[in-house]
Amino acid sequence: MSIVTLNVNGTTHEVDVDPSTPLLYVLRNDLGLKGPRFGCGLGQCGTCTVLIDGVAMRSCVMRTSQARGEITTLEGLSKNGNLDPLQQAWIDEQVPQCGFCHNGQLLNARALLDRNPDPSDAEIREAMDGTLCRCMTYYRIQAAIKRAARSTMAAAQGSPTESTEAQVKGAAE
Amino acid sequence: MSTTLKLPKAMEDALHRINPSASRRDFLRASGALVVSAGFSAIPGARAIAAVAGTGLYPDPDFLQLDTWIVIHPDNTATFFVGKTDGGQGTGTAFRQMMSDELDIAYDKTSLIMGRTDITPDQGGSGGSDAIERDGLPMRRVAAEARRVLLEMAAEQLGAPVAQLKVKNATVTVSSDPARSVTYAELVGGKRFDVKLAGGNVDATGGMADIKPVDDLQYVGQSLQRYDIPAKVDGSLTWAVDVKLPGMVHARNVRPPVAGAALRGIDESSVADIPGFIRVVSRGNYVAVICEREEQAIRAAQQLKAEWAPPADAPFPASEELFDYIRGATPTSSSDPEIEGDPDAAFAGADRVIEAEYDVPFQGHTAIGPAHALADPSDGQMTIYSNDMKSYGLRNGVAEFLGIPREQVRVIYMDGPQVYGRTAADDAGFEAAFLAHELGRPVRIQWTRDEETAWDTKGPAYSFSLRGGLDARGRVVALEYDARAVDYNHVGYNEADTVLIAQLMGRRPAEPARGNAATPAVMYAIPNRRTNSQVVALPMVWETPLRTGNLRDPNGPQVTFAYESFIDELATAARADPVQFRLDLLAGSNEDDVFRRARSIAVVRAAAKAYNWDERPSPRSRDANRRQTSGQSGAGPEESPILTGRGISYTFRSRTIAAAIAEVEVNRQTGHVWVKRLVCAHDCGLVINPEGLQRTIECGMLHALSRALWEEVQFDREKVTSVDWLSHPSLRHSDTPETIDVVLVNGDPDPDRSDLAPYGAGEASHKPLIAAVANAIHDATGVRLRRPPFRKERVLAALRAAEV
Numbered sequence: 001m002s003i004v005t006l007n008v009n010g011t012t013h014e015v016d017v018d019p020s021t022p023l024l025y026v027l028r029n030d031l032g033l034k035g036p037r038f039g040c041g042l043g044q045c046g047t048c049t050v051l052i053d054g055v056a057m058r059s060c061v062m063r064t065s066q067a068r069g070e071i072t073t074l075e076g077l078s079k080n081g082n083l084d085p086l087q088q089a090w091i092d093e094q095v096p097q098c099g100f101c102h103n104g105q106l107l108n109a110r111a112l113l114d115r116n117p118d119p120s121d122a123e124i125r126e127a128m129d130g131t132l133c134r135c136m137t138y139y140r141i142q143a144a145i146k147r148a149a150r151s152t153m154a155a156a157q158g159s160p161t162e163s164t165e166a167q168v169k170g171a172a173e
Numbered sequence: 174m175s176t177t178l179k180l181p182k183a184m185e186d187a188l189h190r191i192n193p194s195a196s197r198r199d200f201l202r203a204s205g206a207l208v209v210s211a212g213f214s215a216i217p218g219a220r221a222i223a224a225v226a227g228t229g230l231y232p233d234p235d236f237l238q239l240d241t242w243i244v245i246h247p248d249n250t251a252t253f254f255v256g257k258t259d260g261g262q263g264t265g266t267a268f269r270q271m272m273s274d275e276l277d278i279a280y281d282k283t284s285l286i287m288g289r290t291d292i293t294p295d296q297g298g299s300g301g302s303d304a305i306e307r308d309g310l311p312m313r314r315v316a317a318e319a320r321r322v323l324l325e326m327a328a329e330q331l332g333a334p335v336a337q338l339k340v341k342n343a344t345v346t347v348s349s350d351p352a353r354s355v356t357y358a359e360l361v362g363g364k365r366f367d368v369k370l371a372g373g374n375v376d377a378t379g380g381m382a383d384i385k386p387v388d389d390l391q392y393v394g395q396s397l398q399r400y401d402i403p404a405k406v407d408g409s410l411t412w413a414v415d416v417k418l419p420g421m422v423h424a425r426n427v428r429p430p431v432a433g434a435a436l437r438g439i440d441e442s443s444v445a446d447i448p449g450f451i452r453v454v455s456r457g458n459y460v461a462v463i464c465e466r467e468e469q470a471i472r473a474a475q476q477l478k479a480e481w482a483p484p485a486d487a488p489f490p491a492s493e494e495l496f497d498y499i500r501g502a503t504p505t506s507s508s509d510p511e512i513e514g515d516p517d518a519a520f521a522g523a524d525r526v527i528e529a530e531y532d533v534p535f536q537g538h539t540a541i542g543p544a545h546a547l548a549d550p551s552d553g554q555m556t557i558y559s560n561d562m563k564s565y566g567l568r569n570g571v572a573e574f575l576g577i578p579r580e581q582v583r584v585i586y587m588d589g590p591q592v593y594g595r596t597a598a599d600d601a602g603f604e605a606a607f608l609a610h611e612l613g614r615p616v617r618i619q620w621t622r623d624e625e626t627a628w629d630t631k632g633p634a635y636s637f638s639l640r641g642g643l644d645a646r647g648r649v650v651a652l653e654y655d656a657r658a659v660d661y662n663h664v665g666y667n668e669a670d671t672v673l674i675a676q677l678m679g680r681r682p683a684e685p686a687r688g689n690a691a692t693p694a695v696m697y698a699i700p701n702r703r704t705n706s707q708v709v710a711l712p713m714v715w716e717t718p719l720r721t722g723n724l725r726d727p728n729g730p731q732v733t734f735a736y737e738s739f740i741d742e743l744a745t746a747a748r749a750d751p752v753q754f755r756l757d758l759l760a761g762s763n764e765d766d767v768f769r770r771a772r773s774i775a776v777v778r779a780a781a782k783a784y785n786w787d788e789r790p791s792p793r794s795r796d797a798n799r800r801q802t803s804g805q806s807g808a809g810p811e812e813s814p815i816l817t818g819r820g821i822s823y824t825f826r827s828r829t830i831a832a833a834i835a836e837v838e839v840n841r842q843t844g845h846v847w848v849k850r851l852v853c854a855h856d857c858g859l860v861i862n863p864e865g866l867q868r869t870i871e872c873g874m875l876h877a878l879s880r881a882l883w884e885e886v887q888f889d890r891e892k893v894t895s896v897d898w899l900s901h902p903s904l905r906h907s908d909t910p911e912t913i914d915v916v917l918v919n920g921d922p923d924p925d926r927s928d929l930a931p932y933g934a935g936e937a938s939h940k941p942l943i944a945a946v947a948n949a950i951h952d953a954t955g956v957r958l959r960r961p962p963f964r965k966e967r968v969l970a971a972l973r974a975a976e977v
Contacts, residue, residue, distance in 0.1 A: 098592070
């Protein structure tokens with residue numbers, strides 16, 4: 001055991017752990033965070049994703065001692081009490097089914113929009129491809145990423161954002 | 174340093190509010206909502222109350238007491254208590270919509286608690302797409318009865334007959350004198366209804382009031398946003414994986430390295446040096462390690478030296494040998510053939526006879542989060558925090574498994590990774606309870622990825638043989654269906670003697686469950702039919718990772734794949750358009766069930782219309798395909814490797830009808846299949862929440878698309894070799910269709926009737942999809958694929974063999 005310093009969601013923590021412990025377990029069990037969750041422990045599914053200095057990383061295969069930089073978890077995505085545009089788009093599009101993987105979906109989408117604010121459909125598919133969802137909400141995730149990109153660009157240009165009302169395509173016949 | 178997380182805030186708030194005082198506690202004891210404010214700390218006090226009551230800690234909530242279902246709070250809000258769970262399909266929101274409508278209270282003044290065995294009535298949890306269709310009815314009747322009782326109370330208080338009262342937003346007003354009014358809270362807030370309900374079982378529960386006609390429903394039919402989504406996207410939700418208790422420790426299982434291996438010995442010294450190591454627990458072939466911290470338990474499970482003796486005989490054939498094995502096996506059971514007309518004579522007189530065989534491999538749940546549970550054995554009780562979709566079954570099963578009174582056991586249902594039948598056999602809940610019982614401390618267990626993928630319950634594998642006879646005009650005059658399912662010893666209901674830990678301990682029933690080989694759900698007019706179904710067993714029946722259980726409509730996707738592929742093959746043989754061929758078969762049906770036939774025709778037509786279906790036989794001509802794809806890509810006619818096609822499949826699940834159309838692009842150079850567009854027409858009667866329904870239909874289709882394109886459990890002759898997301902691929906973002914259209918159909922012969930009922934929707938769209946994809950691939954390429962998944966290697970081999 002040794003003292004490791006972690007910067008998480010704007011707060012500095014010192015934890016006394018075996019430094020080889022995967023970051024996921026320290027975030028969950030020592031810091032009490034609920035956003036990153038165990039999915040595979042192999043870095044294959046993305047459920048445990050955190051942002052480290054804005055880069056999406058898989059906390060299940062990262063040693064705690066390697067986690068240098070500012071760590072952002074799902075809990076830290078909203079700023080000053082305002083949801084991230086992606087979180088709002090997720091609600092507007094009614095994206096999740098069970099929602100268990102959506103920590104990874106949201107944080108990988110955040111990392112994508114940070115480096116490419118207006119991704120094409122193909123760029124979204126490529127960037128998100130390694131983040132798995134077993135309820136298969138992919139179609140709505142992709143729609144929500146596009147919605148968030150549009151609303152962010154509209155806000156930057158000072159134009160009104162589009163209606164947040166979810167659209168219902170399936171009108172009864 | 175450690176943290177302790179408690180129940181979700183909304184749940185805590187609701188529970189706190191319904192138990193503010195001692196007198197209230199008496200009420201709660203009577204209503205079955207005892208010790209709800211106890212959280213994790215007040216168990217001893219609760220126990221004292223229970224001892225006074227003489228009913229044990231956690232008596233069954235009485236579904237015949239109105240107070241069990243609905244509590245009106247002093248602030249004129251209400252909490253509903255229902256015995257269901259929500260796997261993320263939005264049923265919780267739908268329950269609130271239905272009950273708010275019947276109670277006449279604003280939706281946003283209500284909250285809902287689900288699946289907690291100590292405070293919600295036992296409606297069995299989830300399964301079978303029954304949430305809205307079956308279990309919503311007693312909820313509606315009970316809420317209507319509460320409204321009736323409140324109106325009677327108001328009549329007395331206001332001095333006016335019920336007929337002169339109106340009610341809105343939980344406030345009763347005298348129609349002729351709006352100044353005279355009283356709120357629900359003023360009538361019963363914080364107090365008991367003390368009203369007895371009627372009904373021989375929970376499904377029949379109701380009172381004297383009728384439910385409202387469809388036209389009077391305000392929230393039903395509205396796309397209200399799901400209440401559970403915000404906390405799922407902002408990170409504030411406490412999931413079952415998140416609960417932490419003081420003194421809690423962590424466990425991991427150690428599975429036999431090969432199926433059927435017997436434990437010969439454990440070298441505990443191999444893990445004794447791991448910091449935080451507490452114990453190895455083993456009984457029979459069940460082994461687990463327990464440590465103070467989670468990462469310590471993971472390391473101990475990997476490091477533990479154990480000696481295992483492999484079984485004398487192979488437990489199963491390898492996955493590539495499976496279908497030969499199925500066809501050659503002696504069935505464990507055979508159903509009596511269902512015969513209509515004279516199939517032998519009809520085949521003898523047929524102009525043409527078409528035959529085909531289909532195979533479907535084992536497909537698993539492979540939940541995104543492996544099985545998990547936390548069990549708390551403090552003070553002689555057992556509380557299990559779980560995402561078990563059938564939490565009541567877990568409670569009963571654990572009590573039986575541990576040999577303790579069921580009144581000492583409760584299950585607190587919380588959100589978790591997708592269910593779809595997996596948590597109906599909640600192995601981790603039993604394991605956590607067993608280990609906590611052994612250790613006397615709260616134990617949290619979670620399976621590893623390879624354990625979950627290899628050892629979860631599987632959808633049964635199938636082999637099918639179909640034979641059809643056409644007359645000279647291309648009409649189907651005879652059809653023979655033979656199905657064989659590997660489904661012997663099907664598990665799925667939290668039985669104390671069939672969950673994995675019980676099997677490994679050697680505890681088992683006298684006879685395995687017989688299992689089931691299903692027959693198709695069709696309305697087609699085929700005058701001469703023979704339907705056979707048989708169950709076969711693998712050599713190893715117990716302690717096997719190839720355990721079959723319920724996977725989202727447990728047999729429907731397999732059976733519908735074979736049957737609706739074969740109908741397409743018959744349409745091709747008859748040179749008929751696949752949609753028109755099905756409509757002709759439906760129109761000529763002599764089934765008595767006009768209701769289902771009319772809705773089937775409406776749904777197939779709606780799907781074709783939404784897709785803009787071009788009427789022609791399949792497969793598409795190669796020239797047409799080349800013209801279109803070269804036009805799209807701008808490449809020359811010989812250069813484009815992409816072949817496009819579309820396929821339809823239709824079925825029903827219980828009373829819900831679904832037709833799916835898939836449009837595919839097949840790359841004939843690589844074999845890669847992309848389903849570019851999906852259409853689903855869907856009739857589930859009265860729609861409670863259109864948007865929520867649409868999402869569930871979409872995801873049901875995409876889940877089946879994953880089964881069509883990717884999923885197969887592979888194994889050699891001693892173990893499952895599908896152990897992670899590389900060896901067991903799943904649908905990914907890059908596979909997502911460009912467009913998905915959902916058409917909600919009301920094909921009821923009397924669509925505006927006031928008693929239009931809602932039918933289930935959790936599985937119907939999942940059922941036809943694999944066949945729609947196979948039919949579309951055939952339309953595009955002329956090649957018929959009769960065994961999913963349609964991974965590119967299999968597709969390319971089939972294309973090469975057919976020289977496409």
